[in-house]
Amino acid sequence: MTLAALQTALAKILTDETLRGDFLAERATTVRRLDMSVEDAAALIEIDTFGLRNFADCLRRKRILDVRKVLPLTCQVLGDEFDRLLRTVIEGPPRAGRHRADAAALVCCLCSSSAQVPIQATWIADLARYEMAFVTAGTTGTCCILRCFRFPVAAIAGAVLSGRTPGRVAPRTSIGLWLRLGRKKRLRYLLLN
Numbered sequence: 001m002t003l004a005a006l007q008t009a010l011a012k013i014l015t016d017e018t019l020r021g022d023f024l025a026e027r028a029t030t031v032r033r034l035d036m037s038v039e040d041a042a043a044l045i046e047i048d049t050f051g052l053r054n055f056a057d058c059l060r061r062k063r064i065l066d067v068r069k070v071l072p073l074t075c076q077v078l079g080d081e082f083d084r085l086l087r088t089v090i091e092g093p094p095r096a097g098r099h100r101a102d103a104a105a106l107v108c109c110l111c112s113s114s115a116q117v118p119i120q121a122t123w124i125a126d127l128a129r130y131e132m133a134f135v136t137a138g139t140t141g142t143c144c145i146l147r148c149f150r151f152p153v154a155a156i157a158g159a160v161l162s163g164r165t166p167g168r169v170a171p172r173t174s175i176g177l178w179l180r181l182g183r184k185k186r187l188r189y190l191l192l193n
Contacts, residue, residue, distance in 0.1 A: 002040060009034045009044055014056045015093040024049060063090050066099035067106060070135055073160045074110075074128040077121070085109060100135055107132045123151040123169045130157060130176065137178035137187055145178040154191050 012034065013020050023030040031041040064086055068075045075082045086102070089109050095101035110125040130153040137143050152172045159166045172193060179188045 002037070005036050005040050006043060009036055009040070010047075011093065013044075013052070014059055017056075017091060020052070020056060024052070060087070060090070063094065063099065063102055067102045070099050070103040071106065071128060071131050073131055073157055074106075074124065076160055077124055077127065077165060100139060103135065104132060121166070121169065123153075123156055123166070126151045126153050127156050127160070130154075133176060133178055134189075137180060137189075141180070141183040143178065143180050145176075147176045147178075149174040149176065152193055154193075 009031075013023050019030065027045045028041075031044055034041070034044075036044070064083055067086055067090075068082070071082075078085070086106050089105040090102050095105070097104075107125075107128045110128050126149040129147060130149065133145055133147050137145050150171050150173065151169050153174050153176070156166050156169060175192045177188075177190045177192075179190075180186070
């Protein structure tokens with residue numbers, strides 16, 4: 001039995017909800033699709049259902065918690081809707097860049113004009129993009145990031161930080177610039193309204 005093959009198959013099952021459902025419904029058929037030896041397949045078939053589901057749920061909760069830390073203001077504003085939306089974009093194995101990549105996928109979902117997002121406040125996508133720009137700038141060496149926002153994101157962020165949830169926010173174009181001239185240099189940030 002090769003440990004690497006077993007770990008790879010188990011990782012796929014734990015992170016892919018569709019594959020996990022197939023595996024739990026019909027283990028033998030699903031294991032054949034995973035291209036593994038008979039010994040490895042037999043070991044995988046014997047895995048405890050409760051433990052498998054429990055561990056998969058733990059992995060998903062950890063991914064959600066990590067993204068909450070990356071986008072804390074967006075999470076605060078969206079409340080329970082944050083987790084629901086995030087679950088729709090983190091299907092499958094973790095992306096390269098882990099929680100930052102999951103956060104970027106959520107921001108893309110919020111910004112998508114075709115997204116079926118039942119959100120009252122249209123400024124939330126701008127807030128998420130604003131937070132993501134700080135994350136991107138903070139994880140690169142030399143960078144120059146320019147973002148245009150439809151709403152006054154600094155005022156929105158300040159309100160959320162102080163515990164207020166902005167209701168209706170009038171559109172007012174803002175332009176943000178993040179600049180760093182080397183990994184050890186200080187990040188500079190400028191927002192123009």
